[in-house]
Amino acid sequence: MKPWAWHTINSPAPVPGHDPILEASSWVRRFTNLIPKGGAILDLACGSGRHAHFFAQSAYKVLAVDRDIAAIEDAPHPLIEVRSLDLETTEWPLLNQQFSAIVVTNYLYRPHLDQLPAMLMDGGILIYETFAEGNGAFGKPSNPNFLLNTGELLALAARHHLKVIAYEDIYQEQPKPAMIQRLCAVKGRLK
Template sequence: MNPGASAEGAVVAIPEPSRWVRRWAHLVTPGGTVLDVACGSGRHARWFASRGYPVVAIDRDPAALAAMRHEAGIVTVQADIEGGPWPLDDGRKFAAVVVTNYLHRPLFGRLLDALAPGGVLIYETFAQSNETVGKPSNPAFLLAPGELLDVVRPQLRVVAFQDGFLATPKEAFVQRVCAVLVPERHADSAESLPPARYDLAG
């Protein structure tokens, strides 16, 4: 695990970045700004920042954000993105939008609109049947079969998708997608993009 500093300056353990995020991070334009939504302890914000990506990290928890206050390359935004207005209504676009272990369906449109041409959406969260192995078990927080595909396919090129059971790091049913907003000049071409793949490996 990676160390980090708490708001009081104590060293705390930061969970490892998601394997899914690490697997597809190479698609993000070098030096492009990454939007980490519902960033929590900042495991992905810190990981991208350590590799030279500017990061905007959004969360409603001021303590979690305070722990990243002095991290180089990270700008934190405290906002209730479920109960309040979207905090980035300034037209900013991002080279990547990263979301893990978080689901608030009304934000789907905001997340897609936040992508710059060539931008990458890396999304991973819990799916239906997770209630059989643990939490979350509330249907509001569990994706229906193929739901992420239905969300992204009208606008994005799907690079990879997974929907199924994972035994590690803990038992869970998940859905994951990596998808790219193809620049207009490449809209009818596979140039510069890997072939789409749908699998349950990794």
């Protein structure tokens, strides 16, 4: 597999009222120090780019992908490449790319879930956090297609021989009541 190619932009633009450190998930922040320095990170289904900006602020190169990239395009950064991709097509749009880390929050599309471990370089980190079974009791998402089943992230790690560093399947009160499943796993050994 080919490593991810990087393209740079000239200069960062400050984002008024935007603090990536505060906006980034505490789960993502917790494991950032495990990501190999100098590697590229995939922010899958990046939304507004809170994690892409968090990692760029820490001098990581980031590929931020989502179907709608309007929110992240409004805040360019030289270490962030933004791509508009439909992540739910039959063919996986990120074939033959590799990353030092893949970060996914608040997103689940099972048909391509097993693509993620193959995209990690040796020593690469998968950080995943999204809604879990039972979340419908607290609001949206409530559709089972968008909720992880009990132990689903652990099963993903086991299928692909990822070493689990941390895992939670919990009820959280803040920022809003929700059922959340989280995983941090490494492919091979930590570098």
